Amino acid sequence: MTLLLLTHAACGLAAPAHTFTPTKTRTAELRYIDDVPVAIFTGTPEQIGQQHADLLAEPGKAALDFPKRFAAEFGLEAFWPFMAQAGRTLLMNTPERHQNELASIVQRSGFGDGELAVANTLLELRRMGCSSIIVEPSRSATGGPLFGRNFDFATLGELHKYSILLIYRPEGKHAFASVGFPGLVGVFSGMNDAGLSVATLDVEASADGSRKFNPAGTPLAFVFRRILEECTTVDEAEALLKSETATTWMNLAVCDRDGGAVFEITPETIARRDDDQSLVRCTNHFRSEGLTVGETCDRYDALGKLPATSLFDVSAIQARLHVANQERLTFQTMVFEPRELILHLALGEPPSSDDPLTRIELTSLFNAP
Structure with missing residues (x-):
């Protein structure tokens, strides 16, 4: 089932050097x-x-x-x-x-x-591996939280060419930015005009006895879009998640202007995991009691290897993400600054984690001319 539904992995399709035309x-x-x-x-x-x-x-x-x-x-x-x-x-x-x-x-x-x-x-229909880290304000050199994320998926030499930053200004909802692809209406990674930021990370095993797929649930990419459209804080995101029926197992890292958390999601459970020593790390495993199956992860361990007494900036977060990269799978790397509404983004040939990050000030993009 997993192999059948790796939907964006493709082969033999060449994209032009400049995929998108202004x-x-x-x-x-x-x-x-x-x-x-x-x-x-x-x-x-x-x-x-x-x-x-x-x-x-x-x-x-x-x-x-x-x-x-x-x-x-x-x-x-x-x-x-x-x-x-x-x-x-x-x-x-x-x-x-x-x-x-x-x-x-x-x-x-x-x-x-x-x-x-x-x-x-x-x-719901594929499996992918990613990494994220949230640094709470007390350990941030900027004074506000920093939220870094690698998006990892098998590109087979093509998918990375179609990455794009999508800016939505929906009528009656929060404006938001989504790092995605043409045709993608749901959200995998993004931030809204209140600074609330999200990143989804796949999970393969759960101890809560829930089924892996619930066809009666709401597709999670659309739940995550609702969070950006309707919420301003981590607590509000939690309430929205608990109001929905999940389709499958998933981690969602969420960060607002004051800090972040990881929500471990199954069709039966929403567990919240807050910071540990002012860091919130996440890869592709549940770690909460009742959900974890005891898996270990080198990427999770690598994300936590930050000196306890130091303050960290965007470059330090990117360095941790690079240590956790999955080589040919890592083709989107980003760091959100929720208080400043700034996105630092690298898209391109894997691994993107050591590419220069483009600083994008989202405030002007969120505001209609």
């Missing part, structure tokens, strides 16, 4: 900040879906072709209808506004709804 319309824009492509969407769900299609249709078609190409490469074409239908069924559990946004993307872009459904239910 474009500006009356309500949307695609531009570069240094080497980071940035797409900006504003308005109602339907308007945002149309803008997404207008700016990202061409690279999106290539990116969203990955699931079918992957299945064909491994002789699994027969499973595609199941994958697509599973994704469509899960999307029926998402908020109506997100379904409307997806429908507008399909209508305007020509994307197949099956490809879009699979891409947006990745957290």
Whole structure:
């Protein structure tokens, strides 16, 4: 099942040197900040879906072709209808506004709804490994928390070319930034205009007796988007998580202007893990009592090897993330500064963890002109 549904891993599809073309319309824009492509969407769900299609249709078609190409490469074409239908069924559990946004993307872009459904239910239909670390204000050289994260997934030489920073200004909701891909409406990594930041990390085992997949749950990438759209603090994020039914096992690292926590999620349990010596580390295992199965992780240990008496800046956090990188799997590296609304971001050829970080001040991007 896991192998079948590694939906964004693909092969044999070449992207141009500059995957995205700068474009500006009356309500949307695609531009570069240094080497980071940035797409900006504003308005109602339907308007945002149309803008997404207008700016990202061409690279999106290539990116969203990955699931079918992957299945064909491994002789699994027969499973595609199941994958697509599973994704469509899960999307029926998402908020109506997100379904409307997806429908507008399909209508305007020509994307197949099956490809879009699979891409947006990745957290239910695939496995990936990541690392994150939150430094509380008491150990930060900036005076505010720092939140670093590696996103790790098998690119097979292609997926990293389609990474993009998506800026959403949804009507009646918090503006937010999401580090993702064309066609992705849910959130894997992001920060909103209140400084609340999230990063999802996969988990393979749980001791709470819950089933690994609950088809009656809400796809988690959309739950995490709701957190950015509706919440301003870690406590509010916790309350929202507890109001939802989870589809699968997952870690979610969350940080606000004052500090962070990790939520260990199953279809039966939401456990909160706060800081240990002013650090909140996370990889791909549960560590809370009742959830942990006793796994060890070298990356988790490496993230904690920080001198107890030192204060840490962005470069120190990146250095820890680089120690924890997974070589050809690590292709997005980021550090959030929630108080300052600053994102430091590297996208590109794996491993991205030792690439220069582009400093992106999100305040101006969140504010409509």
